[in-house]
Amino acid sequence: MSMQGFQMDLVSEHRLSEMTPVEKVRFIIDEVKSGKILVLEKGLSPEEEASLIEMTMTLIEPDGFSGIEMESYPSEVDNSFIGKLLKKNSLKTRLTVIGPADQLKTLKKDRNMISALISTNK
Amino acid sequence: MGVIKKFKRNFSDVFKRLFKKQNARIGIYGPPNAGKTTLANRILRDWTGDAMGSVSNIAHETRRARRREGVTIKTNGSSITLDIIDTPGLATKIDFHEFMEQGMDEAESKRRAKEATEGVIEAVKWLENLDGVILVMDATEDPFTQVNVTVIGNMEARSLPLLIVANKVDLADAAPATIRDAFPQHPMVSISALEGKNIDTFYEELAKRFG
Numbered sequence: 001m002s003m004q005g006f007q008m009d010l011v012s013e014h015r016l017s018e019m020t021p022v023e024k025v026r027f028i029i030d031e032v033k034s035g036k037i038l039v040l041e042k043g044l045s046p047e048e049e050a051s052l053i054e055m056t057m058t059l060i061e062p063d064g065f066s067g068i069e070m071e072s073y074p075s076e077v078d079n080s081f082i083g084k085l086l087k088k089n090s091l092k093t094r095l096t097v098i099g100p101a102d103q104l105k106t107l108k109k110d111r112n113m114i115s116a117l118i119s120t121n122k
Numbered sequence: 123m124g125v126i127k128k129f130k131r132n133f134s135d136v137f138k139r140l141f142k143k144q145n146a147r148i149g150i151y152g153p154p155n156a157g158k159t160t161l162a163n164r165i166l167r168d169w170t171g172d173a174m175g176s177v178s179n180i181a182h183e184t185r186r187a188r189r190r191e192g193v194t195i196k197t198n199g200s201s202i203t204l205d206i207i208d209t210p211g212l213a214t215k216i217d218f219h220e221f222m223e224q225g226m227d228e229a230e231s232k233r234r235a236k237e238a239t240e241g242v243i244e245a246v247k248w249l250e251n252l253d254g255v256i257l258v259m260d261a262t263e264d265p266f267t268q269v270n271v272t273v274i275g276n277m278e279a280r281s282l283p284l285l286i287v288a289n290k291v292d293l294a295d296a297a298p299a300t301i302r303d304a305f306p307q308h309p310m311v312s313i314s315a316l317e318g319k320n321i322d323t324f325y326e327e328l329a330k331r332f333g
Contacts, residue, residue, distance in 0.1 A: 046272055046275030046278070047276065047279070049271075050212075050249055050272055051246075053212055053242065053272065054242075054243050054246045054247075056214060056215075057216070057240070057242045057243050058239070058243070060215075060216055060235070060239050062232045066216065067213070067214050067217070068214045068215060069214065069215065070214050072271060074266075074274065074304075074305070075275050075278070091279050101214065101215035101217070102217075106267060108264070108266075108267060109264075109266040109267050110266050110304075111266070111304070
């Protein structure tokens with residue numbers, strides 16, 4: 001009997017940090033379009049999230065890919081002395097889960113908890 | 123026209139273009155059906171006498187970003203002039219079947235879905251060209267599940283001002299305090315864009331944050 005299910009990849013901060021922003025977006029899109037659920041240890045920067053949304057929109061097709069579900073905890077602003085000195089906020093991004101919109105559905109989310117339903121039926 | 127006169131005029135135009143103070147560009151973002159266009163219409167009706175666009179209960183009614191330049195808001199003896207951009211907001215998924223559930227035929231639903239994706243791309247691109255954001259949230263919905271934190275993150279990363287609006291406080295199940303608790307680092311005003319409730323406080327906060 002073959003096992004039915006979905007593939008979930010837990011992606012370390014180290015793995016993503018080796019990629020450029022463009023590579024990260026491409027990697028995530030390719031994996032999610034192939035039906036995988038990704039859990040990113042440290043999430044994406046706000047700019048990378050915006051790029052991911054933009055690319056997702058360009059790839060949506062009727063009766064095909066309908067987009068992604070992306071949930072992350074709210075990022076935290078690093079109020080360190082250096083950050084203030086440079087007058088640029090450094091954000092501490094946090095765990096993020098991304099998957100195909102027709103398979104992953106967020107049920108509930110608060111500051112420190114994401115509860116999601118993963119469907120094996122497309 | 124004399125050469126000197128012409129030179130003077132050209133020089134004056136270039137000078138004006140170089141040093142003209144640009145109005146702060148403020149984008150209105152938020153989840154579908156939170157009341158973004160209702161708020162944009164309220165601002166424009168109050169201060170210019172006309173409206174931004176049509177509203178409906180169907181998600182993605184606004185599928186193109188619309189800009190209105192030079193909206194002057196007077197409050198507490200001071201005045202600010204803003205460019206207001208009503209955006210379709212950021213969505214991560216668009217399924218044409220949702221439009222069909224609202225009674226549209228397949229062709230129309232697919233057309234709308236395509237336009238909606240283009241609208242989201244516009245909303246993403248606008249993020250880079252803004253001086254601040256009004257984030258409209260539905261006070262009757264859970265704050266964390268309705269908001270896409272991308273907009274908040276982008277503003278925070280660039281140290282740009284964000285004003286959170288807890289909308290629909292005219293409804294019995296509105297709970298604006300839960301929105302305040304969810305995002306304590308940003309100022310919040312609770313309003314009803316539809317009925318105008320607390321709108322003066324909103325304008326005061328707008329002037330304070332973006333003036």
